[in-house]
Amino acid sequence: MKKFSVPALLAIIAAGTVIAAHFELIDLYVQTVIMFIGVNIILSSSFNIINGYMGEFACGHAGFMAVGAYVTSVLNIMFFTSSKSFGDPILSPELALWFFPVTMILGGIAAAFTGLLVAIPSFKTRDDYLAIITLAANFILVSLFINMDSVGGSRGLMGMKQIVFAMEDVAFIPWMLIWTFLFTFSTVFIIRRFVSSTYGKGIIAIHQDEIAAEIMSVNTNKMKLVAFMLSSGLAGIAGGLFAHILGYINPNSFNILKSTECLVMVYLGGMGSLSGSVIAAIIFTLLIEGLRFIIPAMDTLIHFIPLVPDTFHLSQVLKWVIIPLILVILMQFRPEGIMGNRELSDFFPKLKRYYEFK
Amino acid sequence: MSLLKINGLTQQFGGLTAVSDFSTEFQGNELMGLIGPNGAGKTTVFNIVSGFYKPTQGKILFEEKPINGLKPHRVTAMGIARTFQNIRLWHDMSLLDNILISQHYNLGYNLFDLFVRNRRYIENEKRMRNIAMQLLEQLDLVQFMDEKPKNLPYGIQRKIEIARALSVKPSLLLLDEPAAGLNSSDVQELIKLIGWIHKEFKISIWMIEHQMAVVMSLCSWIQVIDFGKTIAQGTPEQIQNNPAVIKAYLGDDQI
Ligand SMILES: Nc1ncnc2c1ncn2[C@@H]1O[C@H](COP(=O)(O)OP(=O)(O)O)[C@@H](O)[C@H]1O
Numbered sequence A: 001m002k003k004f005s006v007p008a009l010l011a012i013i014a015a016g017t018v019i020a021a022h023f024e025l026i027d028l029y030v031q032t033v034i035m036f037i038g039v040n041i042i043l044s045s046s047f048n049i050i051n052g053y054m055g056e057f058a059c060g061h062a063g064f065m066a067v068g069a070y071v072t073s074v075l076n077i078m079f080f081t082s083s084k085s086f087g088d089p090i091l092s093p094e095l096a097l098w099f100f101p102v103t104m105i106l107g108g109i110a111a112a113f114t115g116l117l118v119a120i121p122s123f124k125t126r127d128d129y130l131a132i133i134t135l136a137a138n139f140i141l142v143s144l145f146i147n148m149d150s151v152g153g154s155r156g157l158m159g160m161k162q163i164v165f166a167m168e169d170v171a172f173i174p175w176m177l178i179w180t181f182l183f184t185f186s187t188v189f190i191i192r193r194f195v196s197s198t199y200g201k202g203i204i205a206i207h208q209d210e211i212a213a214e215i216m217s218v219n220t221n222k223m224k225l226v227a228f229m230l231s232s233g234l235a236g237i238a239g240g241l242f243a244h245i246l247g248y249i250n251p252n253s254f255n256i257l258k259s260t261e262c263l264v265m266v267y268l269g270g271m272g273s274l275s276g277s278v279i280a281a282i283i284f285t286l287l288i289e290g291l292r293f294i295i296p297a298m299d300t301l302i303h304f305i306p307l308v309p310d311t312f313h314l315s316q317v318l319k320w321v322i323i324p325l326i327l328v329i330l331m332q333f334r335p336e337g338i339m340g341n342r343e344l345s346d347f348f349p350k351l352k353r354y355y356e357f358k
Numbered sequence B: 001m002s003l004l005k006i007n008g009l010t011q012q013f014g015g016l017t018a019v020s021d022f023s024t025e026f027q028g029n030e031l032m033g034l035i036g037p038n039g040a041g042k043t044t045v046f047n048i049v050s051g052f053y054k055p056t057q058g059k060i061l062f063e064e065k066p067i068n069g070l071k072p073h074r075v076t077a078m079g080i081a082r083t084f085q086n087i088r089l090w091h092d093m094s095l096l097d098n099i100l101i102s103q104h105y106n107l108g109y110n111l112f113d114l115f116v117r118n119r120r121y122i123e124n125e126k127r128m129r130n131i132a133m134q135l136l137e138q139l140d141l142v143q144f145m146d147e148k149p150k151n152l153p154y155g156i157q158r159k160i161e162i163a164r165a166l167s168v169k170p171s172l173l174l175l176d177e178p179a180a181g182l183n184s185s186d187v188q189e190l191i192k193l194i195g196w197i198h199k200e201f202k203i204s205i206w207m208i209e210h211q212m213a214v215v216m217s218l219c220s221w222i223q224v225i226d227f228g229k230t231i232a233q234g235t236p237e238q239i240q241n242n243p244a245v246i247k248a249y250l251g252d253d254q255i
């Protein structure tokens, strides 16, 4: 029974949060932060498949997130709401609730296939050259959506709030919170199963010595294909959630800055550590949200002790100084990240008694 | 039926002919040596046979089937395993994982089975673990199974690399300078080990080696190449007394 302690605790936390949200014990802002933590856990743990376990340096994760976000959103808007661009709903809006996981997974599948854009070049290319290809893939995907007027072009795409309302019309409970918990837990579960299997460990073998992997019967091209498609597919799932949590997306939400966030989370947590990715996503999200309050406070402070001219103001853009700075500091002082390539259970072996991830 | 038949193998790198018109044949269950001075093209022959290079010319038949142009993982799956001149283990994972991952040719389950952890997944993981454990026991490596190779002595690492190659149940084992970097007592161990593997597993072994003691005491047939060309072949006694071989190894003025 003991081995169910951790899963039970997680279930209680999730259920408790949903119930508290339902009875408005936690406000909408806090709910959104919790959901962003979920999205970021999916992003960092899926990105870790490539940059941690497989040891490649990809840097365009947000591009695949965009594909998932757009495909899921467009499908939902087309089928379950009336909109200017897509007309009347094809199916009745009440069905949105039942089809939400389906459209999410379709978004993930679409993202997985765009992952081929990077996976196929990875057969012959590696290191810096592959990094450049991933960067290019990110740009290609963002430009694609900027130039697609049918999905709003650079103005962005709206209407996902309608989907959330349609779900709430069926039963008034915080659906997005529930979906976020479900998809986040499933993602971590899937990745955990993958990297602890003999099959999945093939990508760790590629990391440590690709030639040895190939000679010891690992089909390295196939493993790269699987790794990139799994990673980008899960990024697509994160994108679908992100779009419906915000209710609005814009191609520039998925540019290189977003990919940089993913990089920071993976390196903060530790390459090849799943628990590291989860911990880093939580810390990172709280930090970013904290900056919303810290930056104005700093602004008030420097004007209070008149350090700077009145016209000078610290803006939220400072976030984009602080995030890359974290990366610089991290690489200087703890390049292996919080966890290195170890898991929580390596630090606390007793923890293993309380769960059985099988 | 011959196990491996190589005919007229030639490999050019730009202007350099690394291997030229190389031929050999294994019937099965031999222990043959491939020797020659540094840069003679020995490793290149192994790289071609194991699928890393596509030869410029020539034919390779393994169990009567052509294998030129097959990718290395396919060649290995057919039954040719190898080790490297400079050890290539996965140094940051356990010895057990090193052996397990080498079962990729025979996983017995797919991604779907893995995600749902069905019976097929569980049984095949168990089967592969048994194969690995059995092999580690045979080679007396069980006490190291949770260790990372990088933390083990060099001699043990060599042995592990051979164990890993054996885990794919090859019918032909290629050893590229297995004694390189070993001290003399390790070399004696290695000679015993290779002889024992040859008898116990009843496989053919093809060995590149610089230490004459190893080659002369193990191989029943030796082929000598120099600048990519075969200059002699025969039994250890014939090779030891062959003037062309002595010349290739010691240079003209020594005679
Ligand atoms: N991939 C390659 N590209 C160019 N030249 C190579 C390559 N591999 C080997 N060579 C050259 O082929 C010759 C034979 O090398 P090798 O087979 O490694 O010799 P050895 O008999 O010492 O194992 C050497 O001159 C080496 O420089």
Ligand SMILES: [Mg+2]
Residues within 6 Å of the ligand: B042, B043, B044, B085
């Ligand atoms: Mg060599």
